[in-house]
Amino acid sequence: MDDIVRFHEVCKSFGDVQILKGVSFSVGRGQVVALIGRSGSGKTTALRCINGLETIQAGQLHVCGREMHSNTVDLLALRQEVGIVFQSYNLFPHLTVLQNVTLAPRKVKGMSRKHAEDLGMQMLQKVGLEERANYYPEQLSGGQQQRVAIARSLAMEPKLMLFDEVTSALDPQLTGEVLRVIERLAQDGMTMVLVTHEMAFARSVADQILFMHQGVVWEHGNSDLLSRPATPELQQFVANGL
Amino acid sequence: MLGISFDQIGFILEGMGWTLVLSLMGFVGGALAGLPIALALSRGGRLLRSVTGAYVQLIQGIPLPVIMFLCFFGISIAGFDLPSLVAAGLAMTAYASAYLGEIWKGCIQAVPRTQWEAAECLALRPLQRVVHVILPQAVRIAIAPTVGFLVQIVKNSSYAVVIGFFDLTYSARVVNNSTFKPFVVFTLAALLYFAICYPLSSLAYRLEKRLGRR
Numbered sequence: 001m002d003d004i005v006r007f008h009e010v011c012k013s014f015g016d017v018q019i020l021k022g023v024s025f026s027v028g029r030g031q032v033v034a035l036i037g038r039s040g041s042g043k044t045t046a047l048r049c050i051n052g053l054e055t056i057q058a059g060q061l062h063v064c065g066r067e068m069h070s071n072t073v074d075l076l077a078l079r080q081e082v083g084i085v086f087q088s089y090n091l092f093p094h095l096t097v098l099q100n101v102t103l104a105p106r107k108v109k110g111m112s113r114k115h116a117e118d119l120g121m122q123m124l125q126k127v128g129l130e131e132r133a134n135y136y137p138e139q140l141s142g143g144q145q146q147r148v149a150i151a152r153s154l155a156m157e158p159k160l161m162l163f164d165e166v167t168s169a170l171d172p173q174l175t176g177e178v179l180r181v182i183e184r185l186a187q188d189g190m191t192m193v194l195v196t197h198e199m200a201f202a203r204s205v206a207d208q209i210l211f212m213h214q215g216v217v218w219e220h221g222n223s224d225l226l227s228r229p230a231t232p233e234l235q236q237f238v239a240n241g242l
Numbered sequence: 243m244l245g246i247s248f249d250q251i252g253f254i255l256e257g258m259g260w261t262l263v264l265s266l267m268g269f270v271g272g273a274l275a276g277l278p279i280a281l282a283l284s285r286g287g288r289l290l291r292s293v294t295g296a297y298v299q300l301i302q303g304i305p306l307p308v309i310m311f312l313c314f315f316g317i318s319i320a321g322f323d324l325p326s327l328v329a330a331g332l333a334m335t336a337y338a339s340a341y342l343g344e345i346w347k348g349c350i351q352a353v354p355r356t357q358w359e360a361a362e363c364l365a366l367r368p369l370q371r372v373v374h375v376i377l378p379q380a381v382r383i384a385i386a387p388t389v390g391f392l393v394q395i396v397k398n399s400s401y402a403v404v405i406g407f408f409d410l411t412y413s414a415r416v417v418n419n420s421t422f423k424p425f426v427v428f429t430l431a432a433l434l435y436f437a438i439c440y441p442l443s444s445l446a447y448r449l450e451k452r453l454g455r456r
Contacts, residue, residue, distance in 0.1 A: 156365065
């Protein structure tokens, strides 16, 4: 079993509203999985379950060999292995770019400042922002901030990266620069789960595309899925989206 | 000069010194107790929140002079004879901690929830999230209202006169009793309070403008 993430009949409700109604899928090592679907279909909730930001109420969810459905799961240990990047970047505004990237390696992993800064500069290089190391987040464009957020997650050297609509707040040009970074990560063999509205991108980068609808995985397949949707729901979604 | 002597002015200035001492005690004590109160109010569990909330409500619902009396006479009934400086310092601490706790709670809550989430997702421990991510941002928000509250502390320290604490108000009253020049004496006291408070409030105003621009 080389699955990094395995959902089995996972359910999640917020109060009376059931968001996930038995979601099942798995993500193999090195795979890139794109979650698509309308807003409210449960894709972001499913993603947030993977690193324990939401707890599941029924079913089983394994992440990096841990049982997320058990009460004893060690979230701090899990989060060292699972990075997440948010739609709204969520950089720390009082820290410089380099300090944002080195905070967790220093405080969580106990790295020396020098070691962490070397690592941080490497990660910034990966996202093409090494010359912005000493800027503050507010001095950067949205696309640059999002690339810093990616570098910040990568600095923890995760086994799995989650991306939650990371380009939704960006204009097309800035979207392009962020997507190129993610593409490069995919080429490097990073395991990734991305919630995205960029259909062309999902098609080009994802090994597996999952169409979520009404709280379940409605349809799934490889990148051809979008060219040959089987259900009317996905047909309609693709027709509206492209 | 205007019917009061230099010695008497010196006496009033001495009282002003003790006003500063008491204000400082109130601020330092209030800050030390106010920070845990703010954290408990903003991040504590239900029990902790309701206990600290009750404390804040209680202190805010009692006039400061009554708190002064309680500290001064209440504690001496319990068998400890406190100098009025200690009693006044305790009362100011209780008073300042309730208000600073409430002010700082708001500042902590003003840091977006997503910042906690981002810190959590980087595997920072709860205390690390507070120390490295939340407090540095909350402090920036808190500076202006905190300096503003300092003005309240300085002015309200004058209530310590009710337990016979020798401060600016007390010394002015003593000088008035011997000179019968209330207008001169209390105008002088008012000017001295203003001399302490005005720089603080204009600093608060400037900080608010500067930090608001960011």
